Amino acid sequence: MRVLAWHVHGAWSTSFVHGPWTTLTPTVPDRGPDGRGRPTTYAWPDRAVEATPEQLAAEGMDLVVLQRPHEAELLQAWTGQRAGRDVPAVYVEHNTPPHGPTTRHPMAEQDRIPIVHVTQFNALMWDNGRAPVHVVEHGIPDPGQRWHGELPHAGVVVNEPLRRNRITGTDLLAPMAQVAPLDVFGIGTEPLTDARAGLGITGHGDLAHDAMLDALAARAVYLHLCRWTSLGLALIEAMHLGMPVVGLATTEAPEALADSGIVLSNDPQRLARAVRTLVHDRDAAATAGQGARQHALARFGLDRFLEDWDRIVKEVAG
Numbered sequence: 001m002r003v004l005a006w007h008v009h010g011a012w013s014t015s016f017v018h019g020p021w022t023t024l025t026p027t028v029p030d031r032g033p034d035g036r037g038r039p040t041t042y043a044w045p046d047r048a049v050e051a052t053p054e055q056l057a058a059e060g061m062d063l064v065v066l067q068r069p070h071e072a073e074l075l076q077a078w079t080g081q082r083a084g085r086d087v088p089a090v091y092v093e094h095n096t097p098p099h100g101p102t103t104r105h106p107m108a109e110q111d112r113i114p115i116v117h118v119t120q121f122n123a124l125m126w127d128n129g130r131a132p133v134h135v136v137e138h139g140i141p142d143p144g145q146r147w148h149g150e151l152p153h154a155g156v157v158v159n160e161p162l163r164r165n166r167i168t169g170t171d172l173l174a175p176m177a178q179v180a181p182l183d184v185f186g187i188g189t190e191p192l193t194d195a196r197a198g199l200g201i202t203g204h205g206d207l208a209h210d211a212m213l214d215a216l217a218a219r220a221v222y223l224h225l226c227r228w229t230s231l232g233l234a235l236i237e238a239m240h241l242g243m244p245v246v247g248l249a250t251t252e253a254p255e256a257l258a259d260s261g262i263v264l265s266n267d268p269q270r271l272a273r274a275v276r277t278l279v280h281d282r283d284a285a286a287t288a289g290q291g292a293r294q295h296a297l298a299r300f301g302l303d304r305f306l307e308d309w310d311r312i313v314k315e316v317a318g
Contacts (some may be wrong), residue, residue: 001313004056004075005065007036009094010209011233012118014039015140016065017048019306021313024051024061026074034074041208053078063317064089066113069106084112088317090134092116096228096251097126107131114316118230119252134312137256138236139305142297143210146217147242147289152279154180155219155243157212157234158226159187161203162195169225169248174199175268176223179276183219185212186234217241220285221278223271224248231256239296244288246274256299261291 001021007013017023027050028035037050051059057079064075064083072083083089091113097103101124107115108129116134117123123135154176161170161184173182173192177200184192185204192203207215216222222238224247231252238245239260247253248271249264257264263274278285 001063001317002059002061003063003065003313003317004051004061006034006067006071007039008033008067009233010039010042011140011237012092012094012138014042014044014209015138015302015305016309017044018141018302019309019313021047021063023048024056025049026056026078027052034071041206043210061087063087063313066091067094084110089113090116090312090316091131092118093122093126094118094230096122096230101125101127103127105129105131114312116312119256121252121255122230136305136308136312137300138231138233139300139302139308140233140236140240141302143213143237143240145242145293146213148217149220149243149282149285149289151183151218151220152180153183153219154221154223154246154275154279155216155238156182156184156223156225157186157216157232157238158184158189159206161186161189162191163188167226167228169227172225172268173201176225176272176275177201179272180220180279182223183215185215213237213241216243219243221246221275223275224253226250236296236300239292239300242286242289242293244278244285245292246271246278257295260295261288262295263288 003021004024007025026035027037038044075083081087091107104127107113111130114132116136120135123133158168161168181200183202187206189203190205192201222243222245224235227250245262249266
C-alpha cells in the first residue's frame with residue numbers, strides 16, 4: 001500500500017509513518033510547506049520515502065491523506081488525478097473550527113472523501129455536512145519514563161504564541177509565572193523572553209524533538225493553557241514522560257483526560273495553586289506524573305493509533 005501524505009504536522013506525521021504502508025511524502029526543491037519531505041528533527045522509518053511531483057505522477061499511489069484544502073488542487077496539478085474520484089482520499093482535520101459550531105468544513109459539500117477528526121470534540125463542533133466522519137485520537141511512540149523534574153519550573157509547549165495569543169493562552173503565561181518560572185518551547189517562542197521581560201518567562205525556541213522531550217522532563221510540571229485547540233500532542237508526550245500536568249478544562253481535555261489524576265480547571269487561580277504545589281512537593285508530583293503516564297499509555301499509545309488508521313486505510317482504499 002502506497003499512501004501519499006504531506007509533512008504538515010511533525011509529531012502527527014511521525015506517528016502516521018510508522019504504519020504498515022509506504023508513506024510518500026512530497027518534496028519540492030525549496031523544501032517549502034508543500035514539499036518539506038522527511039524531517040530533520042524527528043526519527044522516521046525507512047518506509048517513509050520522499051517523492052517529487054514528477055515521481056508521484058509516474059508511480060501513483062493507493063490513497064491520499066489530505067490535511068489542507070489546497071492539497072487536492074496540488075494533487076491534480078502534479079498528477080492529473082482527482083482526490084476521491086481517480087484516487088481514494090481521506091481528509092485529516094487537526095484543528096478546532098475557527099468559529100465554533102457554525103464553521104462549515106471545507107469538505108462538507110461532498111460525500112466521497114471521509115473527514116478524520118483527531119478528537120470527538122472537533123467532530124462535534126465542525127459542521128461536516130454530507131462528508132463521512134471518523135475519529136482517530138492521537139497516539140505516539142512511547143518516549144519512555146524520563147521525568148525527573150529537578151528544575152522547579154513549569155514547562156509549556158506552544159507554536160507561535162504571540163500571533164495566536166488567547167487561542168493558546170499566551171495571556172495566561174504572566175499570571176502563572178508569578179508562582180513558578182515558565183520555560184516555553186516551540187516555534188516562535190524566543191520573543192517571549194523579551195516581550196515578557198522580568199516576568200519569569202523564557203522562550204527556548206523550536207528544539208529538535210528528542211532534545212525538547214529531555215528539556216521538558218527536567219521541569220517540575222507541564223502546563224497546558226490552550227483555550228481553543230485540539231488536544232495537543234505535546235501534552236500527550238508530557239504525559240508519556242511521566243510529568244505531572246496542570247491545564248485548562250477546555251475542548252477535549254475534560255473527557256480525554258478524565259481519571260488520569262491531571263489537574264484540570266478553568267479557574268486560573270486553582271491552576272496556579274496546583275502548579276505551586278507540584279513544583280514544591282516532589283512526592284505529589286511523582287504520583288501525579290505516574291498517573292498521567294499510565295493514562296497516556298492506555299489511551300494514546302501508538303499501536304491503538306495505527307490499528308485505527310489501518311482500518312480506515314483498508315476501508316477507503318479497498
